[in-house]
Amino acid sequence: MQRPVLEVRNLAVEFGAGAGRVRAVDDVSFEVNPGETLAIVGESGSGKSVTALSLLRLVPTPPGRFCSGEILFEGEDLLKASDAAIRCIRGNRIAMIFQEPMSSLNPALTVGLQIAEPLQLHGRLPWARAFDKARELLTRVRIPDAARRVNTHPHQFSGGMRQRAMIAMALACKPNLIIADEPTTALDVTVQAQILSLLKDLTKETNAALILITHDLGVVARYADRVCVMYAGRVVESGSAQDIYANPRHPYTLGLMASIPRLDQDAVDRLTPIEGQPPDLAALPKGCAFEPRCRYAMDRCRDERPTLEHEGGRHYRACFANVAC
Amino acid sequence: MAGADSVLRVRDLKVHFPVHDGVLIRRQTGSVKAVDGVSFEVGRSETLGLVGESGCGKSTTGLAILRMTPLTEGRIEFEGQDISHLSVRRMRPLRKRLQMVYQDPYGSLNPRMKVGDLIGEPLVIHGVAGDQDAYRARIQELLRLVGLRPEMAERYPHEFSGGQRQRISIARAVALNPTLVLCDEPVSALDVSIQAQVINLFQELQERLGLSYLFIAHDLAVVRHVSHRIAVMYLGRIVEVAPRDLLYRAPLHPYTRGLLAAAPLPDPSAERSRAHEEIVGEPPSVVNPPSGCHFHPRCPMAMPVCAQRAPELTAAATGHAVACHLHDPSRALDIAASGLAA
Numbered sequence: 311m312q313r314p315v316l317e318v319r320n321l322a323v324e325f326g327a328g329a330g331r332v333r334a335v336d337d338v339s340f341e342v343n344p345g346e347t348l349a350i351v352g353e354s355g356s357g358k359s360v361t362a363l364s365l366l367r368l369v370p371t372p373p374g375r376f377c378s379g380e381i382l383f384e385g386e387d388l389l390k391a392s393d394a395a396i397r398c399i400r401g402n403r404i405a406m407i408f409q410e411p412m413s414s415l416n417p418a419l420t421v422g423l424q425i426a427e428p429l430q431l432h433g434r435l436p437w438a439r440a441f442d443k444a445r446e447l448l449t450r451v452r453i454p455d456a457a458r459r460v461n462t463h464p465h466q467f468s469g470g471m472r473q474r475a476m477i478a479m480a481l482a483c484k485p486n487l488i489i490a491d492e493p494t495t496a497l498d499v500t501v502q503a504q505i506l507s508l509l510k511d512l513t514k515e516t517n518a519a520l521i522l523i524t525h526d527l528g529v530v531a532r533y534a535d536r537v538c539v540m541y542a543g544r545v546v547e548s549g550s551a552q553d554i555y556a557n558p559r560h561p562y563t564l565g566l567m568a569s570i571p572r573l574d575q576d577a578v579d580r581l582t583p584i585e586g587q588p589p590d591l592a593a594l595p596k597g598c599a600f601e602p603r604c605r606y607a608m609d610r611c612r613d614e615r616p617t618l619e620h621e622g623g624r625h626y627r628a629c630f631a632n633v634a635c
Numbered sequence: 636m637a638g639a640d641s642v643l644r645v646r647d648l649k650v651h652f653p654v655h656d657g658v659l660i661r662r663q664t665g666s667v668k669a670v671d672g673v674s675f676e677v678g679r680s681e682t683l684g685l686v687g688e689s690g691c692g693k694s695t696t697g698l699a700i701l702r703m704t705p706l707t708e709g710r711i712e713f714e715g716q717d718i719s720h721l722s723v724r725r726m727r728p729l730r731k732r733l734q735m736v737y738q739d740p741y742g743s744l745n746p747r748m749k750v751g752d753l754i755g756e757p758l759v760i761h762g763v764a765g766d767q768d769a770y771r772a773r774i775q776e777l778l779r780l781v782g783l784r785p786e787m788a789e790r791y792p793h794e795f796s797g798g799q800r801q802r803i804s805i806a807r808a809v810a811l812n813p814t815l816v817l818c819d820e821p822v823s824a825l826d827v828s829i830q831a832q833v834i835n836l837f838q839e840l841q842e843r844l845g846l847s848y849l850f851i852a853h854d855l856a857v858v859r860h861v862s863h864r865i866a867v868m869y870l871g872r873i874v875e876v877a878p879r880d881l882l883y884r885a886p887l888h889p890y891t892r893g894l895l896a897a898a899p900l901p902d903p904s905a906e907r908s909r910a911h912e913e914i915v916g917e918p919p920s921v922v923n924p925p926s927g928c929h930f931h932p933r934c935p936m937a938m939p940v941c942a943q944r945a946p947e948l949t950a951a952a953t954g955h956a957v958a959c960h961l962h963d964p965s966r967a968l969d970i971a972a973s974g975l976a977a
């Protein structure tokens with residue numbers, strides 16, 4: 311067994327106070343190994359982005375609060391690390407890619423300069439070398455005409471090319487962990503396919519771990535080795551992608567699978583949605599957050615919150631019910 | 636499906652927007668050919684899906700049909716009447732039977748109006764609200780029809796989730812018993828569990844009220860599920876039209892094939908065994924589209940003719956039409972000779 315790059319244990323993050331208090335991330339645990347792609351999947355508001363931001367301590371505090379947990383990166387607890395240590399890890403040993411590349415690109419600087427900067431800073435390369443490296447990286451992320459593009463500004467790039475530039479920047483310092491939060495949600499499907507296979511290829515080459523956050527079950531199936539399914543701030547099921555799709559064991563995962571229209575099958579008469587409305591984090595029930603929408607709910611589910619239990623292999627789920635599929 | 640009983644007929648629709656430069660003296664330097672010669676029909680109680688990547692002209696097509704954007708050329712017939720040149724005012728009586736639902740359930744509802752009044756507004760505008768009792772009864776009926784509770788009439792839009800707000804928009808759209816509803820990405824902003832609820836509602840209403848839909852979306856799986864027939868757009872033109880299952884089982888246009896290959900399937904085993912042939916590059920700008928077939932710079936099958944001449948949309952089989960030189964019967968010989976047909 312290789313050692314995980316990252317182990318998250320019982321992480322909890324809250325926002326607000328009093329009646330408006332929400333626990334955006336609640337008792338979340340997972341791990342990622344080198345070279346592995348872990349997908350975190352869930353609907354909007356389920357706590358995916360807060361989880362991702364927590365890993366680099368990028369959650370604004372206040373209003374955010376880390377309530378408990380450990381984030382072990384190569385054995386070191388990032389929640390206890392000094393600000394200086396975190397700054398040194400960010401963009402260097404852990405890189406992050408966001409949905410909207412313009413939020414992390416500086417419109418006033420050329421793309422080359424922005425890629426070269428961390429190389430010069432963390433990698434201690436002289437500027438000229440860092441700049442050569444930036445050009446190499448742009449070629450590696452398959453930006454056509456990289457030698458010229460390196461001197462242009464981000465707004466001269468298309469959406470897909472900006473995301474390629476972000477990947478180049480993320481890879482610059484050879485991180486051991488890349489966190490990509492909905493990196494292709496704003497892109498068209500043909501460009502999405504290009505970007506995600508690029509990301510997958512490059513992480514495979516460098517044996518980096520990839521945490522891929524998405525709400526798209528197709529993306530998970532194509533790119534992930536392992537999956538965490540989140541609902542209302544908690545991981546409700548996790549396992550290998552093969553297992554989760556072939557043998558989903560949590561009623562929410564089952565519900566998601568039944569809800570999606572299929573591209574690969576003749577149309578059915580009607581979809582089978584999950585009934586009810588998404589959960590209100592500020593007013594969660596005492597028991598399982600999914601209970602009000604669950605077809606398998608029992609009395610116990612109303613009183614007690616299930617925790618993630620081992621189901622066999624690397625499969626875990628948080629549910630009391632006996633789910634037949 | 637379409638034919639004599641078509642509700643909507645669009646012929647050679649073109650919508651070009653002028654592009655200007657200069658600050659003091661504005662000169663037209665070109666045009667954005669957002670929609671560039673599009674033809675299709677929507678039959679009674681039929682759903683025609685319109686798919687394509689962003690910027691290909693789907694929304695503009697919808698706006699042109701609603702006469703909310705001027706058309707450059709072409710003809711639009713709604714229930715047999717030529718509406719191509721109707722003003723907004725002359726369009727108004729027809730709008731009872733021609734309604735729309737947009738993507739954004741947040742932006743399209745006035746936050747200061749109660750849900751009941753939002754749903755009743757079309758009845759008032761068109762003078763069919765009747766007396767207070769009839770008006771109230773109709774609102775209650777509409778709320779039930781879209782799966783909301785009658786007492787919700789007294790609440791405001793912000794008290795509802797995204798899926799419920801989309802139900803409110805749908806209730807507004809069907810309040811006047813329309814024949815055709817233009818739906819522009821109506822479920823794109825919704826999470827999958829809620830998306831399925833709203834898709835089912837669209838289908839139930841179609842069965843109960845005999846509605847026709849022009850269903851615009853970029854999600855290929857959603858479109859396969861809701862549509863009877865599907866038209867695929869690329870840079871202002873329709874490149875392929877077919878009955879839904881045929882389009883997915885036997886796509887002919889290289890762009891349709893590429894789109895389908897790019898979309899990931901929710902099935903890891905299938906994904907592992909599937910070839911991921913990528914369409915290269917990104918959709919080019921509509922301001923300066925490629926010559927000939929707009930898709931040729933990205934097409935793995937492109938031939939010299941593709942850069943020279945735009946292929947016409949021609950029938951390949953019953954109900955299946957494609958605009959591609961590879962499938963042009965008059966070119967079959969040249970293609971066979973160059974070995975591309977194999």
Ligand SMILES: Nc1ncnc2c1ncn2[C@@H]1O[C@H](COP(=O)(O)OP(=O)(O)O)[C@@H](O)[C@H]1O
Binds near residue numbers: 353354357591
């Ligand atoms: N800056 C913030 N201030 C207050 N609450 C927040 C903030 N960021 C996130 N939240 C809360 O955390 C919840 C989870 O958010 P997020 O992780 O962004 O969801 P996801 O990425 O799964 O869509 C939100 O519903 C919201 O209630």
Ligand SMILES: Nc1ncnc2c1ncn2[C@@H]1O[C@H](COP(=O)(O)OP(=O)(O)O)[C@@H](O)[C@H]1O
Binds near residue numbers: 689691695696921
């Ligand atoms: N009012 C307008 N003026 C100029 N260009 C426009 C206008 N409306 C749309 N366009 C352009 O027309 C093209 C098609 O847009 P649209 O119909 O919104 O595409 P879609 O809905 O398929 O994403 C885009 O390139 C868009 O920028």
Ligand SMILES: [Mg+2]
Binds near residue numbers: 359360492
């Ligand atoms: Mg998010």
Ligand SMILES: [Mg+2]
Binds near residue numbers: 693694695
């Ligand atoms: Mg649009």
